[in-house]
Amino acid sequence: MDRRLFTKLCLSGAASVLMANESIMEKKNVEIFLTVDDGWNHKKEILEIANHYKVPLNLFIIGKVIEQDPKIWQSAIEKGHMLGSHTYNHHKLSKIDEETIIADFKQYKNCVISSLGRENYEKIKFFRYPYGDMGNKSTKPTTKKLIEDNGWKTSWWNMDLSFASSSYGMRAYKDPKDQLAYFSRNLKSINVPLFHFKDPDAKAIELVIKFGLENGYKFARLDSKKALLS
Numbered sequence: 001m002d003r004r005l006f007t008k009l010c011l012s013g014a015a016s017v018l019m020a021n022e023s024i025m026e027k028k029n030v031e032i033f034l035t036v037d038d039g040w041n042h043k044k045e046i047l048e049i050a051n052h053y054k055v056p057l058n059l060f061i062i063g064k065v066i067e068q069d070p071k072i073w074q075s076a077i078e079k080g081h082m083l084g085s086h087t088y089n090h091h092k093l094s095k096i097d098e099e100t101i102i103a104d105f106k107q108y109k110n111c112v113i114s115s116l117g118r119e120n121y122e123k124i125k126f127f128r129y130p131y132g133d134m135g136n137k138s139t140k141p142t143t144k145k146l147i148e149d150n151g152w153k154t155s156w157w158n159m160d161l162s163f164a165s166s167s168y169g170m171r172a173y174k175d176p177k178d179q180l181a182y183f184s185r186n187l188k189s190i191n192v193p194l195f196h197f198k199d200p201d202a203k204a205i206e207l208v209i210k211f212g213l214e215n216g217y218k219f220a221r222l223d224s225k226k227a228l229l230s
């Protein structure tokens, strides 16, 4: 690039954008693990979008939500989406006691086995903390042990793309296009964006899928990545 043009771009701040885009283009191995939490609303719409583009989702569905409509989650698993644990009640683990947590894990197990079968329970490899809350001094070790006893790994997101975040005061997106803009600006080699089953998230998921496919990025299940399982 011409030096004068480069200086001019630097001054306008455009060069850093260009360079960031170039470095992303160089990354041949960009991986995207779409994670969608809870499961209350817009489940049909979000699953249909993912099925249409043949892209796997990593679903952290609340136990009592699975129980309400097991068929839709059974079909999601059959289509190749991954199911992860997100507890039965979606309590804030720092606000409850150890006994309640132990009971919740039991309830989650029973609910998945009765709704989706033991085989699908045993295929679960990841756990996600509701609200990202790991518990207090006494509940944290209990939960950690329960997760380990199940042979699960903790799954964290590395990009909050959820429209719901605005209600938690974390980041307010005004439009699904803002979610895509944030995603493309913060692209890494491994991307684990967090979404919820919300209407704007359904639109944002489709935008992210289209963007990823157009750029040749890989969409995958968390449990297909050896490094995440070890």
Ligand SMILES: [Zn+2]
Pocket: 037, 038, 086, 090, 129, 130, 131
């Ligand atoms: Zn949640």
